[in-house]
Amino acid sequence: MDAVRQSDDVTPCDAGDVTAWDATADVVVVGFGAAGSTAAFSAAAAAAEVLVVERTGGPGGAAALAEGIVYLGGGTPIQRACGFEDSLEDMYRYLMAACGPDPDEAKIDRYVEESLGHFDWLVARGVPFDPTFCSETQMAPTGTEGLVYSGGEDAYPFNEIARPAPRGHLAKTKRSTGWLLMQHLANAATEAGAAVWPDTRIDRLVVADGHVVGVQGQRFGETVSLRARRGVVLAAGGFVFNDDMLRKHCPPLVRGTFKVGTEGDDGRGIRMAQAIGAAVRNMYAGEVSLPIIPPRKLIHGILVNGRGQRFINEDTYMGRVGQSALYEQDGDVYLIVDESCYEPNWMGLAASWVCETPAKLESEMGLPPGSLQSTLELYNRHAATGEDPLFHKGRAWVRPLVPPIGAFDLRVGRAPYAPFTLGGLETTVEGSVLDVGGEPIGGLYAAGRTTAGVCSFGYASGLSIGDSTIFGRLVGAAASAAPATS
Amino acid sequence: MDAVRQSDDVTPCDAGDVTAWDATADVVVVGFGAAGSTAAFSAAAAAAEVLVVERTGGPGGAAALAEGIVYLGGGTPIQRACGFEDSLEDMYRYLMAACGPDPDEAKIDRYVEESLGHFDWLVARGVPFDPTFCSETQMAPTGTEGLVYSGGEDAYPFNEIARPAPRGHLAKTKRSTGWLLMQHLANAATEAGAAVWPDTRIDRLVVADGHVVGVQGQRFGETVSLRARRGVVLAAGGFVFNDDMLRKHCPPLVRGTFKVGTEGDDGRGIRMAQAIGAAVRNMYAGEVSLPIIPPRKLIHGILVNGRGQRFINEDTYMGRVGQSALYEQDGDVYLIVDESCYEPNWMGLAASWVCETPAKLESEMGLPPGSLQSTLELYNRHAATGEDPLFHKGRAWVRPLVPPIGAFDLRVGRAPYAPFTLGGLETTVEGSVLDVGGEPIGGLYAAGRTTAGVCSFGYASGLSIGDSTIFGRLVGAAASAAPATS
Numbered sequence: 001m002d003a004v005r006q007s008d009d010v011t012p013c014d015a016g017d018v019t020a021w022d023a024t025a026d027v028v029v030v031g032f033g034a035a036g037s038t039a040a041f042s043a044a045a046a047a048a049e050v051l052v053v054e055r056t057g058g059p060g061g062a063a064a065l066a067e068g069i070v071y072l073g074g075g076t077p078i079q080r081a082c083g084f085e086d087s088l089e090d091m092y093r094y095l096m097a098a099c100g101p102d103p104d105e106a107k108i109d110r111y112v113e114e115s116l117g118h119f120d121w122l123v124a125r126g127v128p129f130d131p132t133f134c135s136e137t138q139m140a141p142t143g144t145e146g147l148v149y150s151g152g153e154d155a156y157p158f159n160e161i162a163r164p165a166p167r168g169h170l171a172k173t174k175r176s177t178g179w180l181l182m183q184h185l186a187n188a189a190t191e192a193g194a195a196v197w198p199d200t201r202i203d204r205l206v207v208a209d210g211h212v213v214g215v216q217g218q219r220f221g222e223t224v225s226l227r228a229r230r231g232v233v234l235a236a237g238g239f240v241f242n243d244d245m246l247r248k249h250c251p252p253l254v255r256g257t258f259k260v261g262t263e264g265d266d267g268r269g270i271r272m273a274q275a276i277g278a279a280v281r282n283m284y285a286g287e288v289s290l291p292i293i294p295p296r297k298l299i300h301g302i303l304v305n306g307r308g309q310r311f312i313n314e315d316t317y318m319g320r321v322g323q324s325a326l327y328e329q330d331g332d333v334y335l336i337v338d339e340s341c342y343e344p345n346w347m348g349l350a351a352s353w354v355c356e357t358p359a360k361l362e363s364e365m366g367l368p369p370g371s372l373q374s375t376l377e378l379y380n381r382h383a384a385t386g387e388d389p390l391f392h393k394g395r396a397w398v399r400p401l402v403p404p405i406g407a408f409d410l411r412v413g414r415a416p417y418a419p420f421t422l423g424g425l426e427t428t429v430e431g432s433v434l435d436v437g438g439e440p441i442g443g444l445y446a447a448g449r450t451t452a453g454v455c456s457f458g459y460a461s462g463l464s465i466g467d468s469t470i471f472g473r474l475v476g477a478a479a480s481a482a483p484a485t486s
Numbered sequence: 487m488d489a490v491r492q493s494d495d496v497t498p499c500d501a502g503d504v505t506a507w508d509a510t511a512d513v514v515v516v517g518f519g520a521a522g523s524t525a526a527f528s529a530a531a532a533a534a535e536v537l538v539v540e541r542t543g544g545p546g547g548a549a550a551l552a553e554g555i556v557y558l559g560g561g562t563p564i565q566r567a568c569g570f571e572d573s574l575e576d577m578y579r580y581l582m583a584a585c586g587p588d589p590d591e592a593k594i595d596r597y598v599e600e601s602l603g604h605f606d607w608l609v610a611r612g613v614p615f616d617p618t619f620c621s622e623t624q625m626a627p628t629g630t631e632g633l634v635y636s637g638g639e640d641a642y643p644f645n646e647i648a649r650p651a652p653r654g655h656l657a658k659t660k661r662s663t664g665w666l667l668m669q670h671l672a673n674a675a676t677e678a679g680a681a682v683w684p685d686t687r688i689d690r691l692v693v694a695d696g697h698v699v700g701v702q703g704q705r706f707g708e709t710v711s712l713r714a715r716r717g718v719v720l721a722a723g724g725f726v727f728n729d730d731m732l733r734k735h736c737p738p739l740v741r742g743t744f745k746v747g748t749e750g751d752d753g754r755g756i757r758m759a760q761a762i763g764a765a766v767r768n769m770y771a772g773e774v775s776l777p778i779i780p781p782r783k784l785i786h787g788i789l790v791n792g793r794g795q796r797f798i799n800e801d802t803y804m805g806r807v808g809q810s811a812l813y814e815q816d817g818d819v820y821l822i823v824d825e826s827c828y829e830p831n832w833m834g835l836a837a838s839w840v841c842e843t844p845a846k847l848e849s850e851m852g853l854p855p856g857s858l859q860s861t862l863e864l865y866n867r868h869a870a871t872g873e874d875p876l877f878h879k880g881r882a883w884v885r886p887l888v889p890p891i892g893a894f895d896l897r898v899g900r901a902p903y904a905p906f907t908l909g910g911l912e913t914t915v916e917g918s919v920l921d922v923g924g925e926p927i928g929g930l931y932a933a934g935r936t937t938a939g940v941c942s943f944g945y946a947s948g949l950s951i952g953d954s955t956i957f958g959r960l961v962g963a964a965a966s967a968a969p970a971t972s
Contacts, residue, residue, distance in 0.1 A: 008923055008924065009923050009925075010922055010923045011696075011763070011921065011923060011925075012763075101737045102733055102737055102740075210497075247588055247767075248765070248766075248767035248768065248912070249767065249769070249770070250770070251587045251588055251942065251943075252587075254588075271922045271923070274760070274763060274765070274922045275763040275921065275922050275923065276763065277497070277498075277760060277761040277762065277763065279734070279760070280734075281733075281734035281735065282734065283735070283769060283770070284735070284736070284769070284770035307876045307877070308876075309795050328814050368875035368876045369868075369875055370864050370867060370868070370875075371864065371875070371876055374860055374861075374863070374864040375860075377860070378856050378857065378860040381856060382855075382856070389854035389855055389856075389857070390793045390794075390854045390857055391793070426734070435497065435761065436496055436757045436760045436761050437494055437495050437496045437497060437757070437761065438494065439495075439497075456737065457737075
């Protein structure tokens with residue numbers, strides 16, 4: 001038993017300094033969320049001896065708290081049962097456009113290639129899917145429907161780039177789909193033979209001659225050293241709960257009020273790999289959900305910034321709206337509605353101002369004189385013929401807004417902004433962690449939000465659990481097939 | 487002489503693997519630009535044995551190619567001679583607002599504290615300053631004037647946060663002020679006793695028990711190992727010439743057409759430190775100059791994006807305009823002018839379209855119907871009384887634009903966007919490089935664009951040479967005072 005070091009110290013430990021190994025396995029998986037459970041399953045299914053270490057008391061991670069959407073397409077049984085045609089080509093084109101700028105093409109290619117097989121794999125793990133479609137939301141429906149549009153596929157510009165299809169798949173349960181999904185994935189890992197140590201927080205890697213041979217951490221106040229014969233898989237989540245890392249890498253997210261994840265998302269998995277020279281990428285990127293709908297009829301309204309200007313097509317994915325609102329509009333945005341499209345939203349957000357005229361509303365909101373009036377005048381002029389030449393909102397959602405009109409206060413601090421991080425370790429498609437020179441680090445693998453996945457900035461709901469589980473399976477297989485160190 | 491490794495390999499070398507040291511000094515400085523020359527000077531002036539290694543044939547770095555502005559204030563002799571009052575408090579308030587969001591307060595504090603003394607230090611090194619002010623530009627004047635507004639201090643919102651004063655100081659010469667400045671700084675270093683090895687490219691750090699004890703690189707095709715008894719100072723520039731790093735960390739800059747720096751700004755200094763666990767920050771941040779003025783009368787025009795919307799006060803610093811244009815407006819911007827403010831600019835950029843009416847102009851530019859007309863109508867209505875309630879452009883620049891009107895095409899690819907990177911290694915005020923756990927790495931120091939300096943995102947011209955030379959002096963002193971390793 002070695003001395004317990006300072007809690008934020010991620011400096012690697014040399015294998016020669018480990019006095020005794022507390023446990024040994026072929027593959028040690030750090031984190032028992034979506035990525036960790038799938039990595040553990042596939043390594044164990046390949047007959048590797050697997051030990052999963054989890055800092056909380058049980059499995060689940062951020063995925064168990066999330067909506068639980070899995071982004072899959074190309075014509076899954078659920079898509080077909082709901083009457084949607086989809087192809088792998090359309091899915092690929094959508095992802096290349098929506099996950100950019102300049103997303104990881106190799107990962108997207110593999111993600112699409114694995115998509116249909118991954119749906120079957122989830123079903124084989126016992127995850128139930130209801131073959132029904134919900135049009136009202138981009139999140140988990142209040143019912144048990146198994147399919148939603150979760151990325152603005154049916155809105156500009158994506159509807160012109162690829163044939164739209166809903167690809168957000170949800171396990172069959174009301175609202176707690178992430179929890180249900182994780183029950184099945186965690187069970188799959190343990191049933192395949194993975195051992196689990198809960199309440200064990202990994203703090204650093206153990207290295208011999210530049211090769212990762214284990215991890216070291218704390219369990220009930222004592223240091224534990226765990227040897228990995230074939231590989232360590234970091235699946236320890238992102239860093240949205242680490243304000244210091246947010247300030248260094250993506251300052252806009254510091255202001256996010258409703259962080260998506262667990263307190264374990266403190267970036268430790270990323271930092272302990274950086275401490276041995278691992279490369280990171282996309283650290284500025286974050287998804288920010290601004291949950292305006294349901295009801296969908298609110299999309300008839302227009303979103304404006306603090307200068308009364310529109311900035312996005314209102315019918316796109318609400319995660320895109322949230323990103324633009326927080327990163328580009330400084331969290332200073334409002335939704336303008338009229339009586340025919342008004343209704344308090346699902347969270348109880350209601351209009352903060354209602355006025356007889358745009359001039360009055362603009363004045364009460366404190367917007368610059370004339371700004372909202374000018375925006376409304378231009379919008380209404382085009383809307384009279386169903387057009388939106390500035391932002392290309394779909395015709396179904398475009399009609400003039402008629403006084404009296406009101407405004408939802410969606411400023412950061414007033415409305416919930418729900419962010420999580422998308423940047424992390426740079427990995428190969430199979431999950432090897434790369435060093436800053438671009439070479440794989442022997443014995444070190446990663447998956448899930450500890451890595452930079454398919455998204456360089458843009459996002460669709462279900463891509464995080466999608467790439468955690470698809471690449472989790474790949475990394476488990478790769479680590480279990482690595483040569484054993486003696 | 488050890489074997490030459492692959493050129494992109496920044497993996498550290500263990501001191502035990504060095505067969506022979508080719509040279510030994512107290513302090514080895516990597517890079518002979520603004521940061522390296524000042525670090526070398528102050529270390530040599532403190533009686534340390536100093537070796538500067540430079541990958542090109544001579545001194546200068548990016549600073550020698552730059553405008554050469556040094557950001558200094560608080561009442562320098564030049565400011566006073568030109569009739570400007572300034573205080574350290576105003577300079578501090580301006581920097582805290584302009585360098586954000588959430589800039590490094592400790593570094594700004596020290597920068598301001600050193601400002602007046604640093605001016606005297608430059609003069610003592612022989613740098614001549616002409617005590618005259620140029621109002622026409624935010625860059626190096628065509629004349630020999632020594633002072634310009636270089637950060638939008640006299641524009642909103644900064645003019646409401648701190649009393650405006652010009653703080654951009656220029657060495658006395660026409661245009662090539664960066665070159666002249668670097669002549670003096672390089673001479674100062676060698677006259678103080680620093681030895682210089684040109685044509686030597688450092689590739690990696692040499693480490694003993696986690697402590698940096700030297701560097702290894704190439705000289706005329708052979709590996710050289712250089713021992714540093716007290717410390718290595720990385721002053722090797724930023725990474726704007728490394729497209730792979732730009733894609734990983736700040737994708738907007740990939741599109742910058744006129745990169746500011748030398749080909750040596752490939753981020754190698756950053757990566758060789760990351761390879762031993764050094765922390766980075768602000769890697770997304772980049773300065774982007776969009777050189778619209780002179781002539782200043784163009785500020786009477788309005789900048790609009792591809793949807794015909796204004797997005798910034800046109801009288802602010804052109805580097806702020808460029809950042810917003812490239813990062814937030816996707817490089818899709820135009821300057822709208824009328825006859826009374828029109829003139830081709832200093833680079834020969836001229837109006838690409840001129841039309842009798844806003845409707846015709848909007849149509850010829852391909853902007854959405856009504857968009858530019860609506861923007862102009864609102865702008866002109868307020869401009870009639872000298873107001874700009876949306877963006878707070880100063881009254882002196884606000885008057886209605888009268889047809890015929892024209893437009894400069896400032897889209898990326900048509901107009902030059904001149905970027906460089908602002909992110910880099912995380913360092914203490916004295917220049918110790920921090921690891922990802924927040925602890926100083928023994929024997930490793932850095933300054934200049936290899937580090938994250940006073941700017942987390944926002945910028946003013948002269949802050950790069952300012953923080954390179956101010957913190958370069960501090961880091962040279964710190965490294966020379968470190969205990970010698972045996």
